[in-house]
Amino acid sequence: MSVSTALVVGGGITGSVLALALAQRGVEVDLAEISPRWHGVGHGITVQGNALAALAKVGVLDEVLRRGVPFNQVRMLRADGSLLAEVPTPRTGGPGLPATLGALRSDLQAVLCDRVYQAGVRVRLGLTVTALAQDSHRAYVQFSDGSSGRYDLVAGADGIRSATRALLGIGTAPQPSGMTIWRVVAERPAELDCAELYYGGPRYKAGYSPISADRCYAYVLDEDDPLAGPLADPGGRPAWQLMYERSAGYGGTWGKIRATIGPDSDVSHTRIEWLLVDDPWYRGRAIVVGDAAHACPPLIAQGAAMCAEDAVVLAELVTGPEPLGRALAAFMARRRPRVRAVVQTSLQLVRWEMDLEPHTDQDVAAAMDGTLAFLAGSEA
Numbered sequence: 260m261s262v263s264t265a266l267v268v269g270g271g272i273t274g275s276v277l278a279l280a281l282a283q284r285g286v287e288v289d290l291a292e293i294s295p296r297w298h299g300v301g302h303g304i305t306v307q308g309n310a311l312a313a314l315a316k317v318g319v320l321d322e323v324l325r326r327g328v329p330f331n332q333v334r335m336l337r338a339d340g341s342l343l344a345e346v347p348t349p350r351t352g353g354p355g356l357p358a359t360l361g362a363l364r365s366d367l368q369a370v371l372c373d374r375v376y377q378a379g380v381r382v383r384l385g386l387t388v389t390a391l392a393q394d395s396h397r398a399y400v401q402f403s404d405g406s407s408g409r410y411d412l413v414a415g416a417d418g419i420r421s422a423t424r425a426l427l428g429i430g431t432a433p434q435p436s437g438m439t440i441w442r443v444v445a446e447r448p449a450e451l452d453c454a455e456l457y458y459g460g461p462r463y464k465a466g467y468s469p470i471s472a473d474r475c476y477a478y479v480l481d482e483d484d485p486l487a488g489p490l491a492d493p494g495g496r497p498a499w500q501l502m503y504e505r506s507a508g509y510g511g512t513w514g515k516i517r518a519t520i521g522p523d524s525d526v527s528h529t530r531i532e533w534l535l536v537d538d539p540w541y542r543g544r545a546i547v548v549g550d551a552a553h554a555c556p557p558l559i560a561q562g563a564a565m566c567a568e569d570a571v572v573l574a575e576l577v578t579g580p581e582p583l584g585r586a587l588a589a590f591m592a593r594r595r596p597r598v599r600a601v602v603q604t605s606l607q608l609v610r611w612e613m614d615l616e617p618h619t620d621q622d623v624a625a626a627m628d629g630t631l632a633f634l635a636g637s638e639a
């Protein structure tokens with residue numbers, strides 16, 4: 260085994276699954292998380308079967324399923340809430356797993372945090388890496404508290420604005436997609452049993468998913484003006500009020516959820532960015548994975564799946580019989596086609612959603628189904 264010690268930088272989905280998978284394979288793992296409090300943000304997430312398959316590999320699936328809401332179909336609605344179609348979602352994790360799981364991000368992260376501690380990972384909070392050097396035997400790391408460490412492998416899982424990526428000299432930067440997203444966690448209406456998407460309304464798209472017995476996660480995909488800088492309302496109105504206004508025109512269940520948005524609602528407005536680092540994503544014995552290497556607009560809800568898959572595949576290959584250089588090259592060969600397909604399809608869907616290119620509903624369905632079928636039919 261070429262890796263006996265590893266540093267994982269960042270404790271989101273990617274870093275947590277990676278630290279866990281490495282520790283389960285006998286690697287001594289340090290995890291450095293910049294936040295002094297290690298917890299997921301409060302929003303919802305819709306993860307697909309191939310993400311669940313990766314979570315199963317590190318033994319957290321049962322607990323994640325227990326907290327979330329599985330479903331196997333998506334309903335498409337008109338803006339007034341009337342039904343256009345209900346279609347089964349391809350089972351990208353195989354026939355034995357739900358097609359989709361709606362979950363609260365903080366629930367998912369809590370399960371991962373518990374297991375990472377239980378696996379014996381040395382978690383160091385409020386810490387980041389300030390310098391990184393390598394020779395042919397080790398990577399040498401300086402931390403922000405003045406301490407240092409030496410490792411067989413350093414994995415930057417520190418998200419789309421990865422500092423590790425910069426330390427590796429990789430200059431790829433996040434790009435605006437042209438869209439923003441309003442998100443709120445709200446009470447789950449009784450009739451809500453799967454993801455629903457609204458077509459033809461006043462914004463690009465609106466939708467929601469159930470995420471627990473009594474909560475749902477609702478969103479509106481909206482316009483962006485990247486030149487305007489940070490998202491803020493010039494009039495100083497609170498985010499909940501703006502989301503309430505921007506979601507006007509959606510009826511049905513969205514209308515019911517909208518009526519509950521108020522001053523106590525936890526609303527966020529986020530610019531949707533994307534990024535794809537040219538491969539390889541590694542330099543010597545240091546690599547970036549997850550959103551640090553690739554991030555896509557969430558239009559096919561595959562971001563977390565690509566992250567979790569990166570993590571289990573990297574752990575598997577660097578603890579196998581091959582020397583590290585070959586293991587990392589094999590990692591790129593496994594991950595490149597899947598990640599590229601997801602990023603490219605997501606960006607195509609954005610262009611169509613924004614009417615930047617002519618398209619039909621059949622084009623959209625074929626792009627989504629084709630990508631999910633490819634993921635279902637190929638090895639992670």
Ligand SMILES: Cc1cc2nc3c(=O)[nH]c(=O)nc-3n(C[C@H](O)[C@H](O)[C@H](O)COP(=O)(O)OP(=O)(O)OC[C@H]3O[C@@H](n4cnc5c(N)ncnc54)[C@H](O)[C@@H]3O)c2cc1C
Nearest residue numbers: 269271272273293305387417418422549550557560562563
């Ligand atoms: C609006 C939106 C909606 C989305 N919805 C979905 C969805 O429904 N389904 C889906 O599958 N995907 C979705 N995604 C994508 C998915 O959320 C991401 O792909 C995934 O969460 C990325 O995980 P990560 O661990 O790689 O990065 P992150 O979640 O960004 O985690 C990075 C971690 O590193 C830490 N960190 C940052 N910098 C440093 C540093 N310098 N040193 C140490 N630690 C550091 C951070 O505090 C954080 O804990 C969505 C993304 C967005 C933006």
